[in-house]
Amino acid sequence: MTNLSHIPLIKDQLGRALRDLRISVMDRCNFRCVYCMPEDKFHPGFKFLPSKKRLSFDEMLRLVRIFTKLGVTKIRITGGEPLLRVNLTDFIGDLSTIGNIKDIALTTNGVLLKKYAYELKASGLDRITVSLDSIDPNEFKLMTGGRGDLDRVLSGIDEAQRAGFQRIKINAVIKKGINENNILKMVEYFRDQPVVLRFIEYMDVGTINDWQQQETIPSSEIIELISNKWSLSPIKQNYEGEVASRFIFDDIGTEIGFISSMTNPFCGSCTRARLSSDGKLYNCLFASTGIDIKSWIRSDMDDKTIEEKIVSIWQSRNDRYSELRYLNQNNKDKEKVEMYYIGG
Numbered sequence: 001m002t003n004l005s006h007i008p009l010i011k012d013q014l015g016r017a018l019r020d021l022r023i024s025v026m027d028r029c030n031f032r033c034v035y036c037m038p039e040d041k042f043h044p045g046f047k048f049l050p051s052k053k054r055l056s057f058d059e060m061l062r063l064v065r066i067f068t069k070l071g072v073t074k075i076r077i078t079g080g081e082p083l084l085r086v087n088l089t090d091f092i093g094d095l096s097t098i099g100n101i102k103d104i105a106l107t108t109n110g111v112l113l114k115k116y117a118y119e120l121k122a123s124g125l126d127r128i129t130v131s132l133d134s135i136d137p138n139e140f141k142l143m144t145g146g147r148g149d150l151d152r153v154l155s156g157i158d159e160a161q162r163a164g165f166q167r168i169k170i171n172a173v174i175k176k177g178i179n180e181n182n183i184l185k186m187v188e189y190f191r192d193q194p195v196v197l198r199f200i201e202y203m204d205v206g207t208i209n210d211w212q213q214q215e216t217i218p219s220s221e222i223i224e225l226i227s228n229k230w231s232l233s234p235i236k237q238n239y240e241g242e243v244a245s246r247f248i249f250d251d252i253g254t255e256i257g258f259i260s261s262m263t264n265p266f267c268g269s270c271t272r273a274r275l276s277s278d279g280k281l282y283n284c285l286f287a288s289t290g291i292d293i294k295s296w297i298r299s300d301m302d303d304k305t306i307e308e309k310i311v312s313i314w315q316s317r318n319d320r321y322s323e324l325r326y327l328n329q330n331n332k333d334k335e336k337v338e339m340y341y342i343g344g
């Protein structure tokens, strides 16, 4: 393992180091998930970013090099749908050669995974998370705004396993009234496979999805539902700051996880910075505004100055939206960045 002891950790106002960088490489998506990019708002005439406004891969690599000097060791590539970005595997290949990067992960809807699985493995990608909200083909189609083909996603997961990706994570968001009847079916389908199924509480990210409290099912209820059928035992975190609470099925010893940002926030260990595809830096998934660092790298600013500016942004960070969610009455009217734009 890389020795990182020579890198001085920069800490934010709440003592959290900067460790992870999530890069949204693409704002477009080939799905229209009801809770993320509802079809009526992201209609065929919707204007996504023109390519010139997106960061180029070279610009992202320059930024990643700077971020690694500040303590970042993990990169997650997300979107929109990251596999829509042309030459993504070349970018991952370049990322994997940057010293100090210990882990490169990808979050995808999986529909193009079959095509790219072997290339992704060869490029140096370490881990894959596939978002999949239903194991029923019709319900899946409904969840994805009429676009998702379940068989294609499942065969993408198979192909990724054949290519050598182990313990692929399957993330499922449950929206009450839409796909909650599918919870046990998903568990039944995945629990004896070499993947890790995780249920994610539906969050009040952005404003486009018109989130309502009653549409979120707390993880505790999902755990109870599953435990009534299969006995579960909690297990320890894999590493400090892991966001999922983990359980094993007592009968077969496989794992399942729950990410409970709504009912059990994990801001205290949030070491993640986020970069949007048009080069804005966000300190929190629920932030209203980002800092336009693309304008810095498209000026003649040198790396050292950019580094110092990022240090100062991180050092002033005091975000902990999820912990304060229910205390702040103004949250409902707060402007918030959208999930499709910043990635998960």
Ligand code: SAM
Residues within 6 Å of the ligand: 029, 035, 036, 078, 079, 080, 081, 082, 107, 108, 109, 129, 130, 131, 171, 173, 200, 201, 202, 203, 204, 205, 209, 339, 340, 343, 344
């Ligand atoms: N398109 C890719 C995908 O779906 O995996 C990557 C980007 S997507 C925005 C990343 C993750 O955010 C997905 O797992 C999706 O389910 C999740 N997500 C989007 N909106 C959400 C919400 N309101 N609450 C919880 N998770 C959400």
Ligand code: SF4
Residues within 6 Å of the ligand: 029, 030, 031, 032, 033, 036, 037, 079, 080, 081, 109, 131, 339, 340
């Ligand atoms: Fe696309 Fe992912 Fe959002 Fe679904 S969750 S619309 S796949 S970006």
Ligand code: SF4
Residues within 6 Å of the ligand: 265, 266, 267, 268, 270, 283, 284, 285, 286, 319, 320, 321, 322, 323
């Ligand atoms: Fe991190 Fe913001 Fe989420 Fe808290 S609410 S865990 S600070 S992204």
